[in-house]
Amino acid sequence: MEFRAMARTAGVLGALGVVALLVDPALAQDAASTAAPAAAAAPPVPNKGDSAFMYVAAVLVLLMTVPGLALFYGGLVRTKNMLSMMMQVFATLCLVALLWVLYGYSMAFTNGGGLNDFVGGFSKAFLKGVDSNSLAATFSNGVYIPEYTYIIFQMTFACITPCLILGAVAERLKFSAMLVFMALWVTFIYFPLAHMVWYWGGPDVFAEAAKAVASATGDAKVQAQAHLDAVLADAGIGFQWGALDFAGGTVVHINSGIAALAGCLILGRRIGYGKEAMPPHSLVLTMVGAALLWVGWFGFNVGSNLEINQFAGVPFINTFIATCAAGLSWMIVEWIAKGKPSALGMASGVVAGLVAITPACGFAGVMGAIVLGLVVSPICFFFCSVVKSALGYDDSLDVFGVHCIGGIVGAIGTGLLVNPEWGGAGIADYISKPGEMVAGTYDMATQVIAQAKMVGLTLLWSGLGSAILFKLVDIIIGLRPSEEKEREGLDLVDHGESAYHY
Amino acid sequence: MKLITAVIKPFKLEEVRSALTDLGLQGMTVTEVKGYGRQKGHTEIYRGAEYAVSFLPKIKIEVVVPGAQVDKALAAIQRAAKTGQIGDGKIFVSPIEHTVRIRTGESDDDAL
Numbered sequence: 001m002e003f004r005a006m007a008r009t010a011g012v013l014g015a016l017g018v019v020a021l022l023v024d025p026a027l028a029q030d031a032a033s034t035a036a037p038a039a040a041a042a043p044p045v046p047n048k049g050d051s052a053f054m055y056v057a058a059v060l061v062l063l064m065t066v067p068g069l070a071l072f073y074g075g076l077v078r079t080k081n082m083l084s085m086m087m088q089v090f091a092t093l094c095l096v097a098l099l100w101v102l103y104g105y106s107m108a109f110t111n112g113g114g115l116n117d118f119v120g121g122f123s124k125a126f127l128k129g130v131d132s133n134s135l136a137a138t139f140s141n142g143v144y145i146p147e148y149t150y151i152i153f154q155m156t157f158a159c160i161t162p163c164l165i166l167g168a169v170a171e172r173l174k175f176s177a178m179l180v181f182m183a184l185w186v187t188f189i190y191f192p193l194a195h196m197v198w199y200w201g202g203p204d205v206f207a208e209a210a211k212a213v214a215s216a217t218g219d220a221k222v223q224a225q226a227h228l229d230a231v232l233a234d235a236g237i238g239f240q241w242g243a244l245d246f247a248g249g250t251v252v253h254i255n256s257g258i259a260a261l262a263g264c265l266i267l268g269r270r271i272g273y274g275k276e277a278m279p280p281h282s283l284v285l286t287m288v289g290a291a292l293l294w295v296g297w298f299g300f301n302v303g304s305n306l307e308i309n310q311f312a313g314v315p316f317i318n319t320f321i322a323t324c325a326a327g328l329s330w331m332i333v334e335w336i337a338k339g340k341p342s343a344l345g346m347a348s349g350v351v352a353g354l355v356a357i358t359p360a361c362g363f364a365g366v367m368g369a370i371v372l373g374l375v376v377s378p379i380c381f382f383f384c385s386v387v388k389s390a391l392g393y394d395d396s397l398d399v400f401g402v403h404c405i406g407g408i409v410g411a412i413g414t415g416l417l418v419n420p421e422w423g424g425a426g427i428a429d430y431i432s433k434p435g436e437m438v439a440g441t442y443d444m445a446t447q448v449i450a451q452a453k454m455v456g457l458t459l460l461w462s463g464l465g466s467a468i469l470f471k472l473v474d475i476i477i478g479l480r481p482s483e484e485k486e487r488e489g490l491d492l493v494d495h496g497e498s499a500y501h502y
Numbered sequence: 503m504k505l506i507t508a509v510i511k512p513f514k515l516e517e518v519r520s521a522l523t524d525l526g527l528q529g530m531t532v533t534e535v536k537g538y539g540r541q542k543g544h545t546e547i548y549r550g551a552e553y554a555v556s557f558l559p560k561i562k563i564e565v566v567v568p569g570a571q572v573d574k575a576l577a578a579i580q581r582a583a584k585t586g587q588i589g590d591g592k593i594f595v596s597p598i599e600h601t602v603r604i605r606t607g608e609s610d611d612d613a614l
């Protein structure tokens with residue numbers, strides 16, 4: 001079968017194209033001219049359970065952002081910047097949600113014409129053509145969820161990712177500059193990256209095209225093959241490479257983590273960094289925030305399965321177990337290296353574990369997830385304590401050290417742990433038996449290279465892009481408040497309020 | 503009249519208060535303070551950042567007592583606040599010129 005070589009491409013789980021593609025006139029006509037006429041099937045009806053599950057998952061991801069991340073970060077800053085931290089998270093969430101429905105969804109999840117490898121187009125800007133009857137594909141043939149459900153779920157991802165960056169530039173980024181930067185950042189960095197990793201036609205589109213190839217003969221077969229190639233190529237570049245990212249290790253964590261590093265390098269250190277004590281003002285709030293992140297992460301990871309089928313248990317148990325392993329391993333490393341197992345260390349380990357398991361959660365086996373959790377914490381710990389002080393950058397809340405580094409460990413780890421021989425789920429293949437998802441061929445080197453390529457692309461795209469955007473906003477508005485204002489604290493300077501009145 | 507200012511370990515406050523009450527002394531003023539003496543500070547570690555905390559939390563109590571009771575009060579505070587470890591604190595005694603009870607206008611020993 002000549003399309004075998006392409007089969008693994010289809011294995012990339014992540015996000016999906018919507019069923020509207022099925023009726024894309026060009027593709028549909030091609031298919032009609034080459035395939036035996038399929039029985040006119042009734043339009044698929046979304047399962048109520050799947051829809052309910054996806055709404056809950058979306059709300060759980062919202063819970064991660066507010067109040068989860070707002071509290072997690074808020075507790076780590078000084079009293080005078082508490083409201084600033086929470087306001088920045090809330091405002092970014094509100095802003096990005098609007099941009100998402102205006103044009104973000106379209107940029108991420110439609111065909112981008114000549115630029116389709118990297119970014120979508122504007123055919124669904126202002127959610128044009130989306131209504132209660134439109135559907136989005138899942139990872140199972142014949143299973144759909146309402147498109148609104150999918151838009152909402154993906155919106156919560158678009159909202160939390162830029163908020164993660166805020167931790168690295170905490171206590172010294174002007175609120176006005178922050179708003180402008182966030183609007184630019186999601187437009188030029190996030191929406192395209194989501195497209196690169198998650199945009200594809202969906203299992204049924206693949207199956208239709210593959211069936212046509214199988215049933216055609218002679219010239220028709222050549223045509224059908226060309227059509228199948230076109231369908232397989234109608235996906236983001238990362239998807240075409242076969243890079244696996246179940247719930248957003250590259251798009252969310254490496255992306256925000258490297259942007260965070262660019263941000264804190266361009267902003268420079270906080271006044272008094274290294275000379276004055278800047279301890280977290282409330283580790284209680286940080287622990288509460290970390291706990292809410294963990295709870296919400298089940299929506300993030302399990303929701304990325306897009307339906308509540310038998311496979312949904314895998315990301316659920318992995319999200320639980322890898323996190324426990326990472327929490328314990330951070331605790332042990334810190335206990336040995338610093339003498340005491342700290343609460344902040346536990347919170348950090350838990351978040352590092354969640355970050356690392358994100359791309360792997362639907363692919364790794366449970367024992368693989370434990371290994372990933374145990375491995376990620378010492379690496380992140382090393383970056384947060386040793387590397388950060390050695391290089392002297394002020395990543396205030398360790399976004400780079402936890403999200404970028406943890407994300408890279410997870411992304412590469414995914415390529416290893418998906419190995420069926422190590423208890424992994426293997427590569428999904430929608431092509432070999434059209435209409436069914438079967439196990440594709442897995443080759444460790446190929447898979448790890450695909451993962452590494454996507455990691456590299458994310459680091460480049462987001463690292464360089466974010467640096468340019470930070471610099472641009474710095475020139476236009478200025479990123480930092482005056483020294484006097486920074487000392488006074490952003491709560492009073494930016495918002496005219498104090499967090500606490502004892 | 504003397505002002506007794508004692509800086510003690512926070513968890514000793516209740517013992518000191520009851521010891522002074524047993525002597526018949528009514529009232530004291532308590533402040534949460536930070537400071538250091540011979541007791542060294544400690545180190546706090548937040549991920550990579552280590553901060554030497556040289557000011558330790560203590561409780562400062564202020565009691566004004568009639569001259570005749572100063573020695574008994576000092577002994578009571580010392581007994582109650584002592585753990586034998588470095589960092590138990592200090593007691594300072596200074597003279598008070600005049601005292602007025604705001605509600606009644608009573609003054610000096612009558613006002614204590």
